[in-house]
Amino acid sequence: MPDAALAAKTVELRILRYRPASDERPSYESFHVPYSQEMSVLEALQSIKDTLDGSLSFRWSCRMAVCGSCGMMINGKPQLACSTFLRNLPPGPVTLEPLNNFPIERDLVVTVGDFVKKIESIYPYIIPKVPRTIEEGAYLQTPAQMAAYESFSDCINCMLCYAACPQFGENPDFIGPGAMALLQRYNGDSRDGGQRLRLDQIHGENGVWSCTAVGYCSEVCPKQVDPANAVNQNKTNSAFDFFLSFVRKA
Amino acid sequence: MDYYDADVLIVGAGGAGLRAAIAVAEADPSAKIALVSKVYPMRSHTVAAEGGSAGVIQTTDSLDAHFNDTVHGGDWLCEQDVVEFFVSRSTAEMIQLEHWGCPWSRKPDGNINVRAFGGMKIERTWFAADRSGFHTLHTLFQTSIKYPSIKRFDEYFCVDLYVDDGRAQGATVLSPSTGEFTAIGARAVILATGGAGRVFRQNTNGGIVTGDGMALAYRHGVPLRDMEFMQYHPTCMPGSGILFTEACRGEGGHLLNKDGYRYLQDYGLGPVTPEPRNKTMELGPRDRLSQAFWQESKKGRTVETPQGDVVYLDMRHLGRAKLKERLPLICDLAEEFMDLDPADSPIPVRPAVHYTMGGIVADIRTATPLAGLYAAGECSSVGIHGANRLGSNSLAELFVFGHVAGDEALKFSKGAPAVKTDRLLDQAKASAAKVVALRDQKGGGIRHADLRKEMAMTMEEGCGIYRTAADMQATCDKLAELKRQFRDVTIEDRSAVWNTDWISAVELGYQLDVAEAVAHSALLRKESRGAHQRIDGYEARDDVNFLAHSLANYREGAAPEITYGPVKITRSKPGERAYGALGEALEVKEEKKDAAHA
Numbered sequence: 001m002p003d004a005a006l007a008a009k010t011v012e013l014r015i016l017r018y019r020p021a022s023d024e025r026p027s028y029e030s031f032h033v034p035y036s037q038e039m040s041v042l043e044a045l046q047s048i049k050d051t052l053d054g055s056l057s058f059r060w061s062c063r064m065a066v067c068g069s070c071g072m073m074i075n076g077k078p079q080l081a082c083s084t085f086l087r088n089l090p091p092g093p094v095t096l097e098p099l100n101n102f103p104i105e106r107d108l109v110v111t112v113g114d115f116v117k118k119i120e121s122i123y124p125y126i127i128p129k130v131p132r133t134i135e136e137g138a139y140l141q142t143p144a145q146m147a148a149y150e151s152f153s154d155c156i157n158c159m160l161c162y163a164a165c166p167q168f169g170e171n172p173d174f175i176g177p178g179a180m181a182l183l184q185r186y187n188g189d190s191r192d193g194g195q196r197l198r199l200d201q202i203h204g205e206n207g208v209w210s211c212t213a214v215g216y217c218s219e220v221c222p223k224q225v226d227p228a229n230a231v232n233q234n235k236t237n238s239a240f241d242f243f244l245s246f247v248r249k250a
Numbered sequence: 251m252d253y254y255d256a257d258v259l260i261v262g263a264g265g266a267g268l269r270a271a272i273a274v275a276e277a278d279p280s281a282k283i284a285l286v287s288k289v290y291p292m293r294s295h296t297v298a299a300e301g302g303s304a305g306v307i308q309t310t311d312s313l314d315a316h317f318n319d320t321v322h323g324g325d326w327l328c329e330q331d332v333v334e335f336f337v338s339r340s341t342a343e344m345i346q347l348e349h350w351g352c353p354w355s356r357k358p359d360g361n362i363n364v365r366a367f368g369g370m371k372i373e374r375t376w377f378a379a380d381r382s383g384f385h386t387l388h389t390l391f392q393t394s395i396k397y398p399s400i401k402r403f404d405e406y407f408c409v410d411l412y413v414d415d416g417r418a419q420g421a422t423v424l425s426p427s428t429g430e431f432t433a434i435g436a437r438a439v440i441l442a443t444g445g446a447g448r449v450f451r452q453n454t455n456g457g458i459v460t461g462d463g464m465a466l467a468y469r470h471g472v473p474l475r476d477m478e479f480m481q482y483h484p485t486c487m488p489g490s491g492i493l494f495t496e497a498c499r500g501e502g503g504h505l506l507n508k509d510g511y512r513y514l515q516d517y518g519l520g521p522v523t524p525e526p527r528n529k530t531m532e533l534g535p536r537d538r539l540s541q542a543f544w545q546e547s548k549k550g551r552t553v554e555t556p557q558g559d560v561v562y563l564d565m566r567h568l569g570r571a572k573l574k575e576r577l578p579l580i581c582d583l584a585e586e587f588m589d590l591d592p593a594d595s596p597i598p599v600r601p602a603v604h605y606t607m608g609g610i611v612a613d614i615r616t617a618t619p620l621a622g623l624y625a626a627g628e629c630s631s632v633g634i635h636g637a638n639r640l641g642s643n644s645l646a647e648l649f650v651f652g653h654v655a656g657d658e659a660l661k662f663s664k665g666a667p668a669v670k671t672d673r674l675l676d677q678a679k680a681s682a683a684k685v686v687a688l689r690d691q692k693g694g695g696i697r698h699a700d701l702r703k704e705m706a707m708t709m710e711e712g713c714g715i716y717r718t719a720a721d722m723q724a725t726c727d728k729l730a731e732l733k734r735q736f737r738d739v740t741i742e743d744r745s746a747v748w749n750t751d752w753i754s755a756v757e758l759g760y761q762l763d764v765a766e767a768v769a770h771s772a773l774l775r776k777e778s779r780g781a782h783q784r785i786d787g788y789e790a791r792d793d794v795n796f797l798a799h800s801l802a803n804y805r806e807g808a809a810p811e812i813t814y815g816p817v818k819i820t821r822s823k824p825g826e827r828a829y830g831a832l833g834e835a836l837e838v839k840e841e842k843k844d845a846a847h848a
Binding site for chain 2: 019020021040049055058061062063064065066067069083105106107112113116125126134138139140149150154156157186189191
């Protein structure tokens with residue numbers, strides 16, 4: 001086989017690695033794996049781990065873009081490794097780095113706990129407007145009422161939007177796009193009456209007003225959740241609420 | 251070693267584990283709950299379930315009909331008292347999830363909508379578009395945050411159960427992020443760790459579905475029941491095995507062979523009708539459809555591809571609007587992964603392993619034979635699926651039996667004496683030392699990744715859609731050899747932090763034990779029933795000798811011992827299992843008989 005044909009059948013992955021026990025700082029390491037038309041970035045990583053270097057660490061599970069585990073920077077852009085295919089990337093080496101704006105624990109593994117705490121902080125559950133027993137059956141909710149929150153309920157917690165958010169990069173305490181989308185998911189649900197409880201998270205010092213409306217969060221979202229829209233809706237609500245607070249005082 | 255003291259320990263935080271945790275928290279807010287999961291709960295494999303969850307809600311439907319569909323679908327290997335209980339509790343669980351915010355799809359008037367599913371006589375599958383698992387899991391996870399008594403151990407991997415004085419009393423868990431172990435003591439333990447589909451090569455399962463809880467219980471002497479029944483889902487992505495939900499067919503999709511012919515009519519599933527007809531053609535059960543694919547492939551009427559033979563899932567006639575509304579995830583998967591639009595092109599599909607019907611033997615209260623140990627969800631065998639599970643019964647199972655497990659474990663914990671901390675710590679240290687020894691052993695240079703591939707390959711060869719004694723024996727032999735080789739594994743990575751090389755080696759140990767239980771149970775079942783089909787002289791169901799549950803009993807350093815237990819029959823005597831026109835005729839006959847008796 002001519003050299004060119006051989007070269008065409010492999011792909012180079014340039015991976016930012018960091019092993020806390022031995023490395024002072026992260027550095028790049030290159031691997032070459034056989035290329036195929038069907039191969040995702042995740043499968044390329046698995047191929048490295050299974051055949052070349054078992055010590056390479058990354059999270060993954062479902063392989064079908066729904067569990068939210070395998071977010072990483074692929075050629076500088078936050079993406080899911082399982083649904084990014086080599087065939088759709090420009091020719092040449094593929095650069096893989098852990099998600100931006102998160103502390104690196106090892107290789108492509110970043111710290112998730114702070115993000116989960118943000119989710120926990122926004123009362124992410126129905127606080128019933130009108131409580132109902134099981135015997136009374138399901139609430140009525142028309143398709144139009146569902147549409148008010150449904151897209152925000154599609155967030156898979158993959159954190160790509162946080163890696164895309166310049167504000168979160170500067171202030172890790174910023175509530176951020178994903179948690180704000182989840183907040184809007186419950187605030188917009190006709191069954192929920194917990195809006196007042198969630199106000200502090202909206203207009204506190206790390207709430208929506210920290211957002212500078214770059215909109216990159218919505219661009220990188222793999223599920224079209226449009227967190228920027230959630231932040232915007234909450235800015236409107238927050239402003240309205242601010243105004244109301246004066247009216248009430250008067 | 252760190253130590254944590256709980257009243258109820260739950261291992262696994264998917265649908266069943268989270269439902270159990272909430273049940274305990276609601277029943278007794280003062281009970282301390284430890285909820286351990288090797289991934290963040292919302293990553294659990296429940297997330298990947300697509301089609302929906304069964305619960306009788308239409309006025310034309312009945313609990314009897316759901317019971318009959320389930321028992322027939324399971325080829326009469328179901329525990330009928332458990333099925334009766336299950337169908338009676340399911341709808342309430344769906345409503346509970348609705349109250350907690352699950353965005354179940356609605357009719358225009360705001361009422362719950364239900365869709366058709368394979369093997370179900372009447373539409374009773376509640377759905378949240380085609381992300382039913384995703385939405386139920388996120389609803390449960392987010393709701394669980396409400397309860398301060400639930401102490402989560404996110405990203406903690408269970409390496410052993412703590413059994414003392416004949417009771418399960420805790421577990422030893424490893425935090426990948428630090429490499430440190432924690433001993434968790436508890437008065438009762440629930441396993442909710444999911445299935446074991448990754449022991450097969452082409453499968454729909456996430457990487458985490460490695461049978462951990464099954465192996466943990468099995469090694470402590472709890473039998474694994476009905477493990478030979480592994481479900482092949484008929485419509486999966488060639489190569490990766492990623493699932494295209496049965497709802498594709500519930501909404502009206504067709505299966506076509508290479509000539510564009512709806513071949514299921516040749517396998518007792520007809521007649522062909524323009525509109526979808528329940529329990530007919532594409533709405534037949536999964537075992538029958540996967541078997542029909544295999545037959546069709548033998549006849550040379552499938553399409554060869556580099557990823558194996560395929561048929562086509564054709565949904566073009568449903569139109570783009572309906573596809574986007576009812577099956578948005580399927581559309582995304584087809585577009586992103588295969589560069590095709592299901593509104594314009596049929597999707598190439600083939601069967602892949604999807605679900606573990608068997609599991610940790612447990613009774614109607616989810617209690618296992620080991621005192622203090624409960625099991626719920628796919629890791630368990632409470633007995634509702636028999637030899638073939640019906641689609642949309644497994645999500646419902648998570649909620650019904652997760653709830654029961656929470657209630658029962660809490661009850662047990664009230665009467666259980668406190669854990670003896672020093673004894674727990676001694677055993678936990680011993681368990682941890684074993685796992686560390688595996689990481690640090692010199693070994694013989696064998697890579698666990700190679701063994702995993704060989705295991706998955708031999709399982710597919712010996713325990714696939716159709717089975718023969720020779721192939722199953724070869725698989726049993728191969729597994730024994732792989733277990734020997736596993737002792738000589740060398741783990742490249744010896745570091746502490748995020749050593750996933752090490753964790754997947756421990757998982758492989760679990761998988762090999764579970765795979766052996768599957769292969770040996772299969773070899774000894776000399777009949778064909780549900781998902782276990784033989785083509786070596788045992789083509790018929792044999793109720794005289796095999797209307798019995800298999801029980802795989804663990805033996806250290808040897809193949810499992812397979813014994814058998816009785817099947818609970820209450821009101822459905824084993825009969826002919828048929829679908830399509832014959833199935834309808836048999837049902838009419840049955841109804842007439844019932845009317846005559848009444």
